[in-house]
Amino acid sequence: MVFNSLTFLVFLTIVLAVYVLLPSWTAKKAFLLGASYVFYGAWNPPFVLLLAISTVIDWVAGWRLGEETNPARRRLFLLVSLVSNLGLLGFFKYGGFLLDNFVALVRTFGIEYTPAAPDIVLPVGISFYTFQTLSYTIDVYRRRLAPTRSILDFSLFVSFFPQLVAGPIVRAADFLPQLIEPRRLRARALGWGLFLVTLGLFEKNVLADGLLAEAADTVFGSPGPTSALDTWLGTIAFAGQIFCDFAGYSTCAIGISLCLGFSLPDNFRMPYAAVGLSDFWRRWHISLSTWLRDYLYIPLGGSHGSKRRTVFALATTMLLGGLWHGASWNFVVWGGLHGLFLIVERGLRVRFGERPWAKAPPTRAVLGVITFALVCIAWVFFRATDLPRAMMHVAAMLGAIPVGPILSSFTVFKTVVVVTGLVATHIAMRDRRIEDLAEKTPTWLIGVVWAVMLVALVLTQGGGDAFIYFQF
Amino acid sequence: MPSSTSSSEFPDHGMVERAAPDRPWLTLAVVSLLGGGVAVAAWEARARDLGYTPTYSDTPNLWSERRALARGVGPEQVVLIGASRILFDTNLETFRAEVGGPLPIQLATVGSNPLVILEDLAKDPTYAGTTIVGIAPGLAAAAAGPPIAFPTRYVTHHASWSPAQRFELPLALWLQDRFALINPDLTLSNVVKGALGLSPRKDAYAPEFPPHMYTLDRTRQARMTVQVATDPAKQHEIQQIWLPLFKGPPKPAAFTEEQWAKMQADGWDANRARFRAAVAAITARGGRVILHRFPATGEVYELERKLMPNVLFWDRLVADTGAPAISWEDYPELQGFPCPEWSHLNAEDAIEYTRRLIRVLRREGLL
Numbered sequence: 001m002v003f004n005s006l007t008f009l010v011f012l013t014i015v016l017a018v019y020v021l022l023p024s025w026t027a028k029k030a031f032l033l034g035a036s037y038v039f040y041g042a043w044n045p046p047f048v049l050l051l052a053i054s055t056v057i058d059w060v061a062g063w064r065l066g067e068e069t070n071p072a073r074r075r076l077f078l079l080v081s082l083v084s085n086l087g088l089l090g091f092f093k094y095g096g097f098l099l100d101n102f103v104a105l106v107r108t109f110g111i112e113y114t115p116a117a118p119d120i121v122l123p124v125g126i127s128f129y130t131f132q133t134l135s136y137t138i139d140v141y142r143r144r145l146a147p148t149r150s151i152l153d154f155s156l157f158v159s160f161f162p163q164l165v166a167g168p169i170v171r172a173a174d175f176l177p178q179l180i181e182p183r184r185l186r187a188r189a190l191g192w193g194l195f196l197v198t199l200g201l202f203e204k205n206v207l208a209d210g211l212l213a214e215a216a217d218t219v220f221g222s223p224g225p226t227s228a229l230d231t232w233l234g235t236i237a238f239a240g241q242i243f244c245d246f247a248g249y250s251t252c253a254i255g256i257s258l259c260l261g262f263s264l265p266d267n268f269r270m271p272y273a274a275v276g277l278s279d280f281w282r283r284w285h286i287s288l289s290t291w292l293r294d295y296l297y298i299p300l301g302g303s304h305g306s307k308r309r310t311v312f313a314l315a316t317t318m319l320l321g322g323l324w325h326g327a328s329w330n331f332v333v334w335g336g337l338h339g340l341f342l343i344v345e346r347g348l349r350v351r352f353g354e355r356p357w358a359k360a361p362p363t364r365a366v367l368g369v370i371t372f373a374l375v376c377i378a379w380v381f382f383r384a385t386d387l388p389r390a391m392m393h394v395a396a397m398l399g400a401i402p403v404g405p406i407l408s409s410f411t412v413f414k415t416v417v418v419v420t421g422l423v424a425t426h427i428a429m430r431d432r433r434i435e436d437l438a439e440k441t442p443t444w445l446i447g448v449v450w451a452v453m454l455v456a457l458v459l460t461q462g463g464g465d466a467f468i469y470f471q472f
Numbered sequence: 473m474p475s476s477t478s479s480s481e482f483p484d485h486g487m488v489e490r491a492a493p494d495r496p497w498l499t500l501a502v503v504s505l506l507g508g509g510v511a512v513a514a515w516e517a518r519a520r521d522l523g524y525t526p527t528y529s530d531t532p533n534l535w536s537e538r539r540a541l542a543r544g545v546g547p548e549q550v551v552l553i554g555a556s557r558i559l560f561d562t563n564l565e566t567f568r569a570e571v572g573g574p575l576p577i578q579l580a581t582v583g584s585n586p587l588v589i590l591e592d593l594a595k596d597p598t599y600a601g602t603t604i605v606g607i608a609p610g611l612a613a614a615a616a617g618p619p620i621a622f623p624t625r626y627v628t629h630h631a632s633w634s635p636a637q638r639f640e641l642p643l644a645l646w647l648q649d650r651f652a653l654i655n656p657d658l659t660l661s662n663v664v665k666g667a668l669g670l671s672p673r674k675d676a677y678a679p680e681f682p683p684h685m686y687t688l689d690r691t692r693q694a695r696m697t698v699q700v701a702t703d704p705a706k707q708h709e710i711q712q713i714w715l716p717l718f719k720g721p722p723k724p725a726a727f728t729e730e731q732w733a734k735m736q737a738d739g740w741d742a743n744r745a746r747f748r749a750a751v752a753a754i755t756a757r758g759g760r761v762i763l764h765r766f767p768a769t770g771e772v773y774e775l776e777r778k779l780m781p782n783v784l785f786w787d788r789l790v791a792d793t794g795a796p797a798i799s800w801e802d803y804p805e806l807q808g809f810p811c812p813e814w815s816h817l818n819a820e821d822a823i824e825y826t827r828r829l830i831r832v833l834r835r836e837g838l839l
Contacts, residue, residue: 007636007637008636041635042634191500195497211660221621223615263490406676408673414664439495447500455508458508460661461529461654
């Protein structure tokens, strides 16, 4: 079920009520586990089995890795975890893609091959919980984390419903300790959590779906090319939409967790105020970028090897990071572009980074604009339905295709107003957290903002549309 | 969790225990909820003042409930697909009363090419119903854009209709039964748009869609609202919206007239081939497909005659599919119905039109 639905409202009300009333910590955890499985099964009941199998394999692998001292056997247990997790991910997420590309490859050699359609349904959130469990076994293998003996705790870590299907990707070292002692439920945390849930739903329903989706859908759903201005407007609308959609989900997840007494890490820190692409990745989908850093970039050599090694590590990390988002060449190109931007930026930083003019506010402002423009150009590949269309949109953005406008005056108006407001907010909040803002805002104003968000949610209607990141 | 090396490209993920800012959050929650509730109640009163009444929204969930009923049916079950004309102009209860058997399943969606839903039924090996397909030539010929995107959204939704979405439907209907403000005309975006009243962009092909003009019940029986049926100003407003929509998109500057004409002709040829295949698949299982054109009047009808003449559209579709076909133009008893906004019948006329259509279908041996 999705957060922006009446079903979830009923579900959350029941979960909170029962959770508060249950007497023991073990009973509360068991109830949360059951609720998480109901939450996940509400999409497609059979996939609960997949989640359970993945959980058991990694719990056993972690337990054996903790006990085993023989290096060869330890490698074997790690391999079991890697193969089972990546195998599931590969089959469900990349099976069709690999088959399509294999067919295309053999056809280039003149071999006509038409396999049966695989018809594989992608289990929602599989990329998220697979990465979460992988981080556990790898950390236990590296002896950076002691394995948990409690299968209840481990199962709840894997399936905790607020962040199960779209993150933040939580590390075991951050979450398992929260399961040892009973979490204290405080009225203040409950209220703050509900405020964050409202904020997240406002971002998703009102901003992303209600105000920004139309421009993006019109431009990227157009059967033919669109004018340069409209294509840029559709692209910045998508930039705003995907942020509000995904950050909205993360904000809801953090808020719901707080209501239950748990802390989840930030997943976004005002990414559209980034100066440079490396700064962008410190602010965008933080739980994924840190995962990629710790389990891919650094093992590949990181930034401490030769220049060539660093370039290889960056390019590989970003290409695979792109592919993580979906089984399509569009995502590979999206990741590749970000890798290229990071490599070029790194070279420029080594050469000019210490010059006084490079740190001057006007330079940083220009770099901020360039960063936003590059991120938007990369979003074209993320949003377009296929590569040829993505190239068509990029050509249109450069003014290479003479066509008339298709966005209405009001669509242009709301896109410009919302995206300008969003970017201005990111700039104003660049080095601050929402908690800092709430501390300094008068109480009455918070009440007004909260009520306005609630009314806007009711007036926007809609709801029930899946969050964009569920497909990953 | 420590990392052995540092990196400037990626952030620290340093986990912190979250602390709520020092504010009376629960009190704020209650006050905000009350304040918001008062504002929403005022808006509900305003919506009713404007003439809106509670009605069901035409959501993919509501459509999916109907689509699920079409699984495993035989020829005794009538299923209606198409766009807004078959949705408005057919009365389901009249159909059941006149013909007997189960209530027809209404699967038409506004602004749609019926091909998408016809193909969905054709792919369903359990389906062998009697399918009446409402054909509006401009929509049936569309190869892309909203006429394809609208119904595709419904079909895709049904294909992965989850337990959570099934549970959502009665909850949503309970609210829609009680609140007039739940209406596409009254969304935040549309309210702001109406208040601003911005002028159209110069040279933009950005056709407006009409205001909400029908009510819907659980069986997806649509009825033209009384306002549209009786208010000439409202009718004129919608007529002016139809005209650019029925003219279709302009030729993109990137193509010559010949290229554009060929692209459209190729698209229509491809669509007819797909219609033919879908009709063949359903009839091969013992099902039936009947094509029907509903009436239009005024400048909309003139535009259809001019831009989509029968010889190029309706006649070719009928010939290619081999399906039995009834056009209102060919039967005197189906003519003479006034369309208040040139494209649809009002709720009372829809009842009489349904009766007469059934008589024609019987006379032709199709029912």
